Amino acid sequence: MRLTRYTDYAMRVLLYVGARDGALSSIAEIAKAYGISQNHLMKVVNDLVRAGYLASVRGRFGGIRLARPADTINVGAVVRHSEEGFELVDCASCVIAPACGLTGVLGEALAAFMAVLDRYTLADLLTKRDAMAALFGEMPSKAIAEA
């Protein structure tokens, strides 16, 4: 069972930017820190900006940062936004779907899964912010966050 890579990357971006605590980050820097493709990240970042999770500051000293406090960014909401769908198995193509008990049971299990995520915010994932920053290695020096 897996979430999409898209959700994985969306959470990574929010965690990185959240760990920087208001300083601006670049996509290149985030891609390098995680060792992942900058191209894939670009799409995720643009989407998170559009969705109001990230703020983008243009220009030479630009970059991205959280658009709102980490404790107002709900993990369940981010996952719901970034997952394409929650069809755990392919009921849509299955002949017995209207009578099959599995659909309801999986729906109940998924609701329990999401209910846990709904109880946490990005701030809860960042309680070891200093240790995370250390693991990222040398983060670029904290830029002055522009208004």
Added chain:
Amino acid sequence: MRLTRYTDYAMRVLLYVGARDGALSSIAEIAKAYGISQNHLMKVVNDLVRAGYLASVRGRFGGIRLARPADTINVGAVVRHSEEGFELVDCASCVIAPACGLTGVLGEALAAFMAVLDRYTLADLLTKRDAMAALFGEMPSKAIAEA
């Protein structure tokens, strides 16, 4: 978020065979009923036989049936058996894994998900057995289950 196709097919086989209520089914018949590949099903069926969920009867009038009553086949146990892994995101390759709060939160959410599946058996998924059989269309006439 998705379970693997393997789990999807394992559940389909158990549901089909469970709906037949002790009569023998062939892989060809199950593949046709769901409109899915016989080759893919073969591997799943062999595995479910090895795992003790299905009994296989050889010979011209052979086939498969449940190896034990449907109310002793736990849905959570089947899913645990058939999923390759439960790493919802790729923490293994992620530099901040040791300090990241997401790992624990996803683990808690997964536990809630599995706890729901653990409360159900195959019998619970088959309460509309007659309606399921009708949706499968003309099932082969009920063979005498061999010892």
